[in-house]
Amino acid sequence: xxxxxxxxxxxxxAGQPHNRDDAARRNTSISxxxxxxxPLFRRTPDGARIATARYLGGALPVPEPPPGSLHHQFLRAAxxxxxxxxxxxxxxxxxxxxxVICRACQSMGLEWVEIEPTGTVYxxxxxxxxxxxxxxxxxxxxxxxxxxxxxxxxxxxxxxGDPNREVEIGAPVVAVFEHLDEETALVQWTLADGEI
Amino acid sequence: xISGNLIHHRQVALVGVGExxxxxxxxxxxxxxxxxxxxxxRACEDAGLPxxxxxxxxxxxxxxxxxxxxxxxLGLEELRYSNMVWWGGGGGVAAAVGNAAAAIxxxxxxxVVVLRSLVQGNVRYGAGRASGPAVTGSxxxxxxxxxxxxxxSIALRTRRFMFEHDVSQEALEAIAxxxxxxxxxxxxxxxxxxxxxxxxxxxxxxIVEPFHLFDCCQETCGAAAIILTTSERSADLRQLxxxxxxxxxxxxxxxxxxxxxxxxxxxANFGTVAKRLFTMAAIAPDDVDVVQVYENFTxxxxxxxxxxGFCDPEEANEFFKLExxxxxxxxxPLNTSGGNLAESYIHGLELVVEAVRQLRGxxxxxxxxxxxxxVAGGPCTAPVSSLLLCR
Numbered sequence: 299x300x301x302x303x304x305x306x307x308x309x310x311x312a313g314q315p316h317n318r319d320d321a322a323r324r325n326t327s328i329s330x331x332x333x334x335x336x337p338l339f340r341r342t343p344d345g346a347r348i349a350t351a352r353y354l355g356g357a358l359p360v361p362e363p364p365p366g367s368l369h370h371q372f373l374r375a376a377x378x379x380x381x382x383x384x385x386x387x388x389x390x391x392x393x394x395x396x397x398v399i400c401r402a403c404q405s406m407g408l409e410w411v412e413i414e415p416t417g418t419v420y421x422x423x424x425x426x427x428x429x430x431x432x433x434x435x436x437x438x439x440x441x442x443x444x445x446x447x448x449x450x451x452x453x454x455x456x457x458x459g460d461p462n463r464e465v466e467i468g469a470p471v472v473a474v475f476e477h478l479d480e481e482t483a484l485v486q487w488t489l490a491d492g493e494i
Numbered sequence: 495x496i497s498g499n500l501i502h503h504r505q506v507a508l509v510g511v512g513e514x515x516x517x518x519x520x521x522x523x524x525x526x527x528x529x530x531x532x533x534x535x536r537a538c539e540d541a542g543l544p545x546x547x548x549x550x551x552x553x554x555x556x557x558x559x560x561x562x563x564x565x566x567x568l569g570l571e572e573l574r575y576s577n578m579v580w581w582g583g584g585g586g587v588a589a590a591v592g593n594a595a596a597a598i599x600x601x602x603x604x605x606v607v608v609l610r611s612l613v614q615g616n617v618r619y620g621a622g623r624a625s626g627p628a629v630t631g632s633x634x635x636x637x638x639x640x641x642x643x644x645x646x647s648i649a650l651r652t653r654r655f656m657f658e659h660d661v662s663q664e665a666l667e668a669i670a671x672x673x674x675x676x677x678x679x680x681x682x683x684x685x686x687x688x689x690x691x692x693x694x695x696x697x698x699x700x701i702v703e704p705f706h707l708f709d710c711c712q713e714t715c716g717a718a719a720i721i722l723t724t725s726e727r728s729a730d731l732r733q734l735x736x737x738x739x740x741x742x743x744x745x746x747x748x749x750x751x752x753x754x755x756x757x758x759x760x761x762a763n764f765g766t767v768a769k770r771l772f773t774m775a776a777i778a779p780d781d782v783d784v785v786q787v788y789e790n791f792t793x794x795x796x797x798x799x800x801x802x803g804f805c806d807p808e809e810a811n812e813f814f815k816l817e818x819x820x821x822x823x824x825x826x827p828l829n830t831s832g833g834n835l836a837e838s839y840i841h842g843l844e845l846v847v848e849a850v851r852q853l854r855g856x857x858x859x860x861x862x863x864x865x866x867x868x869v870a871g872g873p874c875t876a877p878v879s880s881l882l883l884c885r
Binding site: 353354357358359360361362363364367369373393394395396401420421422423424425426427428429430431432433438439441443449450451452453454455456467484486 | 618621622624625626627628629630631632634635636637638639640641645646649650651653654657699700701702703704748753754755756757759760
C-alpha cells in the first residue's frame, strides 16, 4: 500500500522547477480525506475482484438505464462480475460502447459475450476539479481508458487506489466490480500488480 | 474525393464584423437576444449595410437564437436562408461561415449573417454532469466515473498524444502564453491587463492533468456577428473586403467527443477535414500567414495545428515555443486577439472576427502583410471545421 496523500500547503520558493506532484499538492485547497487502509477489493471464490467501497464515496450520479436497454444488460452482467462486449453475429466484430447496429457491417444481429476482465492502461487523466461539492472534498481522482486488445473496444473507468500515483500507459490492469445495488455494478480497474 | 471548389475563390466576401463588449461568465447585464441584435447592428454599421438587407442567417450547434424573431426585429425585407450545423459545439464555427458562403454562391441568399450570442447563466457548456439523478444512455459509462466533461475527454486524448509523440507540458504552456501575450494588446479582451508568465502558468492549479487552469478556455458572455455577401457587391461597401477561399467540415470515421473506442483516438479530428480544406483552396500550409485556432483546451489546439500540416508531431516540442507563436516575429502567429483563452469565448466566432481584422490590417497584434488566415473550429469533437480567408 502506498503512503496516503498528505496535504502540503507550503508555497515553494519562486523559480523552483516545475514538478507535477508539487503543483498538485500546493493547489489542493481542501485536505483530502484519510484514505482507508482497508483493501481496495475482495475476491469471490471465482477470483473476481469486488470493490470494498464506492469510489469517491458514491457521490457521482449512477447509471439507471431502462430495463432491457443496451446499457442495462452490460451493467447487470457487471453485477454478476462479468466484463461484457457486444459482438456481431454476422461479421464477428466486437464493439463497446454498444450500439443498436454493428458499426462494421450494419447487421442488427448483435449479442453480448463475456471477455477476460484484464487489459492495459491506454490513457489516463487526473481530475482536480469537479462541480459537485461532494466530489470536491475527495479530489483528485484518476480516470483511465483501458484497452482489452480488441479493435473498437475500450472501457472508461477509475483506477482505484492512491490517486496521486504515477500512472504508466501500458500498465496491466484488472477489472474490479463496484456494486451499486442488487441489479447493477460499475466496472472499475486496479493495477494487476499493485496494491491489494 | 473532392478536388475542386464549387465556390469560386473570391466569389464571396466577409464585409462586416460586429461584437458586443465581452463579459466574464455571469456578468452580462443583458440577455442573449439583445446581445445578438447589438452584434449584428454593429456588423451592419461596419459594413455600411442596412439591417433590412440581410436575407439569411447561419450558426452552429447549441445556438439558442430565435431566428424568426431576429428577422422581424432587424426589419428584414425577406428571409431566404437559415441554417445550423449539427452538434460539435464550436466545431461548426468555420462550417457556419462555409454554409453562408455556399448559400450566397448558390443564389439562395445574398447577404448572410453568421452569429453567436452567449450568456452562460444556467447553461454552462463545460460543466458536464457531476451531480443530480441517475444517468441513462451511453453517458452511463462516463458520468458515474466522473469522466464526462469536455475537459476530461480531451485531457485523455491529449495525454495519449503526448505519450505517443513524447510531447512536453511546455508545448501546451506556449499556447497559453502566446494567447495571453496577445490579449495584453487587445483592449476588448477579458484578460487584457492580466499578463501571464510561465511561472504563473506552472503554479496555477490543475483542472485535469495535463490541463492547468490556463490551458482551459474562459466562460464568456457576449455576441459576435459576421456579414457575408457577394464579392461583387462588396465593392460598394465601407470596408476592404476579406475574401472567402474555402471551408471544410467533417469527421474521421466513428469519431465522437465522448467515445473513447474510436481510432484514430489521440487526434483533434482534423485529419480528413484539413486535407480537403487545402485541396479546395489550392494552397499549402506554408502559404498561411496567421492562424486562429479554437482552444477549448490547449491540447486540442496543439493537435489541430499539427493536423493542418503546420508542424510534424515529432517536432512539437521545438515548434510550440512562445517565440514561434507570437504576432510580430513568430513562425506561425496564433490567436492574435487572445483567442478563447484570453480574449473571449464566443464559441470561436470571435476567432473569425479576428481573422477578418488581420486581413484588413487592423488587428491589435497585426501580422505584417498578412494575406491568408486560417480558422480552425472545435478540436476533438465532431464535426469539426476549418476555414481559409484571404485579402
